[in-house]
Amino acid sequence: MTTTMSMAVAEYVGRCFEHLRDLPQPDRDEMLNDIRQIVHEVSAELEGRTEDLLGPPERFVSELRRAAGVSPPEESRAQRHRSHHVVREVWAKLRNRIDIASVVAGTSKLVSELRPAGWVVRGYALAFLVGSLLGAGWDVEWILGVAPVPRSEFLGGLLTAALIVASVLIGRRRPAGWARVAVIAASALAVLASLMALSALRTATEHVVLGDSPPSAIALDESVFPITTMLTSGTVPSETIPSEQMALLWNEAGKVVQIAWLGDVELAWHALTGDDPAQQLTVQFGESVAVVESPSMLIDVLSQWGFRTS
Amino acid sequence: MDSTQLLKGTLDLAVLAVLAKGDGYGYEIVTELREAGIEDVGEASVYGTLRRLFDGGFLSSYVVPSETGPHRRYYELTPAGRNQLAVSAKTWRRFAEIMDLLLGEVDA
Numbered sequence: 471m472t473t474t475m476s477m478a479v480a481e482y483v484g485r486c487f488e489h490l491r492d493l494p495q496p497d498r499d500e501m502l503n504d505i506r507q508i509v510h511e512v513s514a515e516l517e518g519r520t521e522d523l524l525g526p527p528e529r530f531v532s533e534l535r536r537a538a539g540v541s542p543p544e545e546s547r548a549q550r551h552r553s554h555h556v557v558r559e560v561w562a563k564l565r566n567r568i569d570i571a572s573v574v575a576g577t578s579k580l581v582s583e584l585r586p587a588g589w590v591v592r593g594y595a596l597a598f599l600v601g602s603l604l605g606a607g608w609d610v611e612w613i614l615g616v617a618p619v620p621r622s623e624f625l626g627g628l629l630t631a632a633l634i635v636a637s638v639l640i641g642r643r644r645p646a647g648w649a650r651v652a653v654i655a656a657s658a659l660a661v662l663a664s665l666m667a668l669s670a671l672r673t674a675t676e677h678v679v680l681g682d683s684p685p686s687a688i689a690l691d692e693s694v695f696p697i698t699t700m701l702t703s704g705t706v707p708s709e710t711i712p713s714e715q716m717a718l719l720w721n722e723a724g725k726v727v728q729i730a731w732l733g734d735v736e737l738a739w740h741a742l743t744g745d746d747p748a749q750q751l752t753v754q755f756g757e758s759v760a761v762v763e764s765p766s767m768l769i770d771v772l773s774q775w776g777f778r779t780s
Numbered sequence: 781m782d783s784t785q786l787l788k789g790t791l792d793l794a795v796l797a798v799l800a801k802g803d804g805y806g807y808e809i810v811t812e813l814r815e816a817g818i819e820d821v822g823e824a825s826v827y828g829t830l831r832r833l834f835d836g837g838f839l840s841s842y843v844v845p846s847e848t849g850p851h852r853r854y855y856e857l858t859p860a861g862r863n864q865l866a867v868s869a870k871t872w873r874r875f876a877e878i879m880d881l882l883l884g885e886v887d888a
Binding site: 512531 | 791805807822823825826828831835848850851
């Protein structure tokens with residue numbers, strides 16, 4: 471019974487959350503607290519669906535905001551529009567004042583000053599290239615020196631450092647003739663490779679699985695679910711969760727969903743909330759959002775969304 | 781006349797009046813207002829009003845943990861809140877007298 475009630479609270483509050491997104495976090499958290507309290511009291515006293523008791527979340531939140539004197543989203547949009555206008559005006563004024571010739575001179579000076587930074591970037595790009603040639607594939611973590619496998623991580627980092635040093639040395643010597651052509655060609659290739667690797671990095675951060683390896687019987691289907699993002703009241707980014715607290719989740723259909731946490735929900739919970747008993751988590755999966763306040767509620771919500779926790 | 785329209789202008793005063801009798805948390809105040817006869821007062825209106833009065837310095841608050849659910853935020857009148865209540869009560873009484881005079885000869 472308690473669980474059902476918690477679920478009702480979580481779902482309704484989650485939907486209310488959608489209409490509070492534009493507020494600064496402290497205000498939003500306080501209003502979410504109020505809403506949780508109201509939903510809890512109302513569902514403790516009366517039978518029925520929360521929505522029937524309190525009305526649709528949108529109307530409920532708009533009434534709360536009106537009474538609290540917190541501008542509704544329409545007004546903030548109008549304000550944004552106004553500020554956009556102001557930015558354009560300022561830009562127009564600036565443009566009239568800027569002397570183009572001095573800008574060009576300044577830029578070319580800046581470019582020559584930035585050249586050493588370019589050498590470093592080239593070294594990094596080379597590391598991406600070499601990493602992929604050595605069969606590390608687009609394993610960006612390996613190249614960045616943060617691969618989960620010990621030693622290989624060290625190697626990757628060492629290689630990257632060596633290539634950066636080499637790139638800087640070559641840059642300082644200003645090669646001429648054929649050497650110069652070769653260097654330019656190698657740089658171009660490295661930059662191209664790093665661009666490809668960077669696009670792989672995007673996919674990698676969205677799909678990389680840390681912690682337990684996937685059960686072999688279950689195929690990894692990256693297209694099934696978008697990555698689950700977690701927003702917490704303390705805004706703990708999912709990258710900060712230790713890898714031993716990450717695990718795979720898969721849904722009822724047996725499709726694996728990589729998710730940046732779990733394994734032990736209790737542990738993950740404490741990692742995210744920092745043992746603050748008043749802390750709540752806002753969990754988002756695709757379009758669904760729920761606000762949960764305990765590990766067991768988190769499990770409830772996840773299983774409602776079709777997850778099985780490993 | 782729709783009583784919700786009247787309520788919009790007077791909810792602040794009603795909430796301050798309830799809190800003058802003693803500290804209370806949101807839902808408790810909702811219940812008291814309903815028992816007093818303002819049946820259609822909404823939870824969201826009361827909670828929002830409390831938050832606004834708190835932001836305005838008319839109320840202070842403290843949190844009391846609840847065994848069964850989320851903690852309860854109790855509100856208490858500040859000296860500014862008491863002053864506001866006194867001023868608003870005076871205004872309201874004068875207004876009510878005038879309305880009574882105006883309506884004196886009207887059959888209800």
